[in-house]
Amino acid sequence: MAPRYKLTYFDLRGRAEPTRIALAYAGVHYDDVRISWENRLEGEWSEIKNSGKFPFGTVPILEVDGQTLSQSMAILRFVARRHGLAPSEDIQQAKAEMFAEEVYRLENAYIRALLNTDLEQQKEQMNQFNKETVPKASEYLEKLLDKNYGDEVYCVGNKLSFADICVFAFFNTYVGHGEPAVPAALEKFPRLRVLYEKVRDEPRIEEWLKKRPKTSL
Numbered sequence: 001m002a003p004r005y006k007l008t009y010f011d012l013r014g015r016a017e018p019t020r021i022a023l024a025y026a027g028v029h030y031d032d033v034r035i036s037w038e039n040r041l042e043g044e045w046s047e048i049k050n051s052g053k054f055p056f057g058t059v060p061i062l063e064v065d066g067q068t069l070s071q072s073m074a075i076l077r078f079v080a081r082r083h084g085l086a087p088s089e090d091i092q093q094a095k096a097e098m099f100a101e102e103v104y105r106l107e108n109a110y111i112r113a114l115l116n117t118d119l120e121q122q123k124e125q126m127n128q129f130n131k132e133t134v135p136k137a138s139e140y141l142e143k144l145l146d147k148n149y150g151d152e153v154y155c156v157g158n159k160l161s162f163a164d165i166c167v168f169a170f171f172n173t174y175v176g177h178g179e180p181a182v183p184a185a186l187e188k189f190p191r192l193r194v195l196y197e198k199v200r201d202e203p204r205i206e207e208w209l210k211k212r213p214k215t216s217l
Contacts, residue, residue, distance in 0.1 A: 003082075005030035007075075009060040010037040010045075012217045013178060015072040015107070016060040018169040019079055021199075022162060024208035026083035034213070035059065073104055080162035092156045096163035099144070099155045102137065103166040109133050110174045114217075130185075134175060138189050141167065145191035153194050160202065167192070168199035173217065180209055 005023065009016035011034035023030050035045045049057050055070040062069045062078070069075050077097075080086040087093045113125035145155070155163035171192070176183035180200055186193045199205060 002028075003064050006033060006063040007031065007060060008033040008035065008063070010035050010040065011213065012037050012215050013169070013173045013212075014217055017173055018162065018165050019060065019062070019072070019076045020212070021165050021169055021205055021208060022076060022079050022083065022085055024204050025085070025160070025165070025202060026079075027204060028083060037216075073100065076100070076162055076166070085160065085162045085165070087156050087159075087161055096156045096161045099141070099163035100166040102141070103170045106133065106137055106170060107174065130175075134185055138185065138192060142189040142191050145195065148191075153191070153198050155195070160199065164195060164199050168196055171196055172200075178215070178217075180206075 005028065007016060007019060007023075007030055013020075020032065035048075036043050040046065045059075048054075053068070054061055055068060058070065060070075060072055060075060062075045069078060077086065077100075087096050109125075109129055113122055113129055116122040116125060145153075148154075152158050154160060155167065171183050171186065172178060172180075175185050182193050182196050186196060200209065
């Protein structure tokens with residue numbers, strides 16, 4: 001019997017979206033449980049986050065095989081290994097994680113700005129994110145992709161991995177606002193642009209992007 005997955009997160013793309021995309025690519029059915037983000041302070045989340053169900057009092061969590069997994073990157077790597085989205089060689093695995101961890105760093109920068117309650121500081125941080133953080137990180141990522149052999153377009157080797165999904169999900173969610181078109185911020189980065197398009201145009205991923213709920217983030 002195939003494992004039954006239950007993924008719980010807010011009604012956002014955010015930290016759960018790479019895992020959702022990975023499951024879509026693998027053709028795996030799962031329960032996509034979404035908690036209200038707008039009402040998180042006084043709604044369902046405030047009632048259940050300390051219920052003992054969530055190992056660290058945070059989301060996302062993935063319930064599978066009678067176990068509950070927490071932390072978005074751990075969940076993504078678990079799904080990737082189970083469904084052929086993790087490189088088989090240790091060096092390639094490390095390189096894939098290198099890309100994914102850089103994306104996670106960028107995501108943290110965005111979230112710190114988003115959650116800043118000082119609106120003036122938030123504006124400054126968001127401006128820095130868009131005008132400094134993303135362009136500089138894009139340069140680094142582009143240079144790494146430039147080291148690929150021949151016509152390889154993926155982060156690692158010639159096969160889609162969780163690293164490619166991380167890169168795509170970051171630019172799609174935090175730069176492209178969830179729209180499928182290549183974000184203008186990638187105009188000067190041809191390797192990143194091709195990678196974005198390659199992931200986006202995978203049939204099952206393309207289908208997911210069309211049917212997923214429209215959310216603010």
